[in-house]
Amino acid sequence: MIVFVYLAAPDGYKWKKIESSKRKTVHQIDKIDNFQNLGPPILRWRASLQGPLHGLLFANFIMSVDKRQKWDPQIENVVELYPVYDMDSANIAMGFGKYGDCSKLGVGYTKTKAHPIGISPREQLTLCGIQNFDDGSSLIWGTEMEEWHDHLLPEGERLTRAKSHLFSIALVPTGDNSFDAEYILQLDFGGNLPHWMTAPIVIQSVKDMFGVAEPYFKAGTKEGSEIDQYMKEEKIREESFEDRNSILFTP
Numbered sequence: 001m002i003v004f005v006y007l008a009a010p011d012g013y014k015w016k017k018i019e020s021s022k023r024k025t026v027h028q029i030d031k032i033d034n035f036q037n038l039g040p041p042i043l044r045w046r047a048s049l050q051g052p053l054h055g056l057l058f059a060n061f062i063m064s065v066d067k068r069q070k071w072d073p074q075i076e077n078v079v080e081l082y083p084v085y086d087m088d089s090a091n092i093a094m095g096f097g098k099y100g101d102c103s104k105l106g107v108g109y110t111k112t113k114a115h116p117i118g119i120s121p122r123e124q125l126t127l128c129g130i131q132n133f134d135d136g137s138s139l140i141w142g143t144e145m146e147e148w149h150d151h152l153l154p155e156g157e158r159l160t161r162a163k164s165h166l167f168s169i170a171l172v173p174t175g176d177n178s179f180d181a182e183y184i185l186q187l188d189f190g191g192n193l194p195h196w197m198t199a200p201i202v203i204q205s206v207k208d209m210f211g212v213a214e215p216y217f218k219a220g221t222k223e224g225s226e227i228d229q230y231m232k233e234e235k236i237r238e239e240s241f242e243d244r245n246s247i248l249f250t251p
Contacts, residue, residue, distance in 0.1 A: 055138025
């Protein structure tokens with residue numbers, strides 16, 4: 001069963017189908033070329049997975065260097081540099097649930113190694129968050145910080161800056177242990193690389209990610225699995241307010 005709230009193409013744009021197969025985990029890939037005249041295409045992957053849906057769990061999966069190296073061998077580091085701890089203040093700024101419940105917010109840093117086809121190492125500085133909704137769905141989102149935020153980059157030699165103009169993963173439950181995912185990404189590798197050369201790399205990388213995610217999340221339905229243990233521990237944390245730095249619960 002596939003249940004999606006499709007991201008409609010903005011006025012003046014139309015999604016172009018790249019791949020489609022109902023039998024595959026990633027059953028559809030689309031793109032819009034030169035989206036918003038920024039150069040690279042915006043890409044969309046749609047997939048269906050077995051396993052528990054939990055926004056933070058999925059975010060941790062793509063943020064784990066060890067797991068990410070299984071589908072992205074060029075990754076060198078992924079780290080949250082500046083986390084926001086007061087989620088209540090963040091939710092107040094976002095309009096008290098207008099965009100769901102923000103459960104995670106911060107600035108992350110990504111560093112890649114040189115690619116075999118001749119792409120030099122890259123770095124990114126991205127504002128990311130997780131929004132949870134009453135129906136059990138989650139939205140993981142991110143956008144690149146601007147050049148005037150470069151002082152937030154870690155110390156060391158500066159690399160060519162890649163930019164995720166837009167990044168999001170919408171996760172929608174389709175059953176007690178199944179969910180659909182819609183992955184959106186507009187990535188500019190930076191430098192003088194032509195987008196026709198880098199887009200296929202991005203497409204394959206995300207397909208490989210879902211290839212690793214499929215057995216990982218499916219195994220999470222089994223008692224005692226890594227995900228099963230995570231979900232039990234997370235439930236305890238969610239039921240406790242001990243770790244919250246809140247302005248709403250201050251006498």
